[in-house]
Amino acid sequence: MCTGRLDLSHVLRAFSKGADGVFIGGCHLNECNYITHGNFHALSMVNICRKMMQHIGLNPERLRIEFMSGSEANLFVEGVNDFVKTVKRLGPLGKGEGIDKKGLKSKLEAATSLVPYIRLVERERLRIPVKSKEEYQKFFDSDEFNRLFTTLVVDKLAITQIMSLLRDKPLSTGKIAEALGLTPSEVSRHMNTSSRHGLVRYDVSQKCFALA
Numbered sequence: 001m002c003t004g005r006l007d008l009s010h011v012l013r014a015f016s017k018g019a020d021g022v023f024i025g026g027c028h029l030n031e032c033n034y035i036t037h038g039n040f041h042a043l044s045m046v047n048i049c050r051k052m053m054q055h056i057g058l059n060p061e062r063l064r065i066e067f068m069s070g071s072e073a074n075l076f077v078e079g080v081n082d083f084v085k086t087v088k089r090l091g092p093l094g095k096g097e098g099i100d101k102k103g104l105k106s107k108l109e110a111a112t113s114l115v116p117y118i119r120l121v122e123r124e125r126l127r128i129p130v131k132s133k134e135e136y137q138k139f140f141d142s143d144e145f146n147r148l149f150t151t152l153v154v155d156k157l158a159i160t161q162i163m164s165l166l167r168d169k170p171l172s173t174g175k176i177a178e179a180l181g182l183t184p185s186e187v188s189r190h191m192n193t194s195s196r197h198g199l200v201r202y203d204v205s206q207k208c209f210a211l212a
Contacts, residue, residue, distance in 0.1 A: 003027070003065075004038015006045050008052075008119070011063060012112045016105070021087035023080060024065040029133050031069070037131055039067060047140040048122060051149055055157055056107040057097055057181065059090050103179065110160040114153070121152050158182065159190050163199065163211070170208035 003026035014022050024046065026039040042065060050060035064083050068075040090096045094104035125148055128139050139145055161180055165171055171179075177187045191209055194200045201212045 002034070002036075002038045003042035004032075004034070004036050006038075006042040008045055008049050008115045009112060011045075011049050012108055012115070015058075015062075015093060016108045016112070018093070020090070020093045021062045021064070021083060023083045024063075025076060025079070026065060026067050028067045028069055030131060040131055040136065043133070043136055044122060044127065044140075047136075048118065048126065048149075051140075052111050052118075052153070052157065055154060056111055056161070057099055058093070058107070059097060061086055062090060062093065106164045107161060110157065110164045113160055114156060117156065118153065125152060155190065155193075158186070159194055159199075162187070162190055162194070166200065166209060166211050170203055170206055170210035172208050176209070 003024060006024065011022050024042060026042050027033070029039055029043070030037075032039055046063060046065045050063050053060045053063065064079075064086075066075070066079040068079070094101065099107070126145070128135060130136075158180065162176055165176060165179055173184050173187045173191065176182070177184045180187075182190075191200060191202075195202070195212075198212050200209050202208075203210050
């Protein structure tokens with residue numbers, strides 16, 4: 001499969017099905033057999049996914065992309081062997097990060113639900129025209145990308161995670177903050193936004209937030 005077919009949903013599905021790491025092998029950049037340069041798309045998706053993983057508490061080292069030709073079996077073997085060592089060092093997905101199975105499932109479901117939105121954001125705001133590995137790396141390491149990601153994705157991801165938690169039961173601000181590693185003030189801000197959109201309500205008797 002051409003790496004131009006790579007989608008965030010593929011990676012998140014692999015993690016949801018129990019994979020402890022995902023390795024992606026693609027053709028050398030600027031040596032694409034097609035005019036689409038799909039491997040640059042894959043590089044973009046991997047950088048965005050690694051950033052999402054970081055925000056939901058998963059180690060981004062669990063996802064790796066390497067570029068090689070079909071005749072470079074040695075590079076493939078070296079890359080996979082090194083990646084296997086990394087994954088073994090990190091331990092099982094979730095457990096290595098101190099996240100229980102229920103919490104891991106909730107976080108991955110929240111991230112997966114945002115995939116259609118992130119596809120749109122990537123196409124409109126996070127795609128750069130220059131087909132150069134150096135320029136891509138420079139962009140994804142930049143303060144500008146961090147700012148855009150925070151503005152466009154982080155708040156939506158946090159709210160989606162909160163909605164996922166509230167599907168199980170009503171929770172207080174403190175419990176939500178503890179579960180997601182947020183501050184109570186951040187949770188309050190997200191709750192105010194969600195309340196204005198009719199997504200949540202505050203149960204005065206239980207002093208908890210619940211789905212509207």
